[in-house]
Amino acid sequence: MSARVGVVLFPGTNCELDVVYAIEQLGGSAEILWHGDNTTKGVDAVVVPGGFAHGDYLRTGAIARFSPVMGAVADFAASGGPVVGICNGFQVLCEANLLPGALQKNAGLKFLCETVELRVETTRSVLTGDARVGDVLRVPINHFEGNYVCDERTLAALRSDDRVVVRYVENPNGSLDDIAGICNGTRNVVGLMPHPERASDPIIGSGDGVVLLESLLHAATRGAKLPA
């Protein structure tokens, strides 16, 4: 049975169809989760995709975290369900306190749209279970606010608990400790700035995101499941 992945759609989200396409190409099924509905519809995994949820007004993710669907996503995450936030989705998960820290403006003061190299730092997450530590993946970034920051205690915990999931090989945006993606303490919630769905087929420049999305699909078929 193929995994069902819910893809959250806020007003202003713009990467949801890319995620749906990539998931379906890899044999999963995908379903849009409208932000105004307080349910994850019994899916096996949730992706919060990129874009500009609620126009990024006030701060990136600040309004989105109060959308009704986020209550259901938090419950799903608390039950152990796999949740991945990509780019703006990472910002939303940080604002929702499902992940620690915040994303501030890029250190170079530029919007960055380029393919970067990521190093897989742990396989103990729902996004990297099928990868190998040390794998270098070419995956695009597309953001102005991707400069990860957190307090010293949080950084120490991320390091000691092996919760930095992917690091930039060459830091493009000033992120603390070259962090491109992290997971929560129970390793089922992951946020990252790069877009694996945009590296899901060599024909669009790179297929290196496939191992990440396949990891998610495998985690989804294994993972906890909530009633609708």
Added chain:
Amino acid sequence: MPAFHAHVEVTHLPGIADPAGATVERALPALGYTNVSQVHIGKTIGLIVDAADADAARAQVLEMCERLLANPVIEAYEVTIAALEPQA
């Protein structure tokens, strides 16, 4: 219930990038202002709140800052409360 005007100033915590401020700081010398430093651009949020008294108004606005108006991970905030003059 009396009404109070709340003025909320949100600024970056020390060490957090302020690209808008940095850009303005670099632009000012072009106009001859070479003695300016530490330009900082934050945001202002103004609102009216109905509350029993100024302390209650302040307490509520501080709570709103923690929950929505600011992100304490990267931002600091200052709240000023003033009683609104009753309309004649």
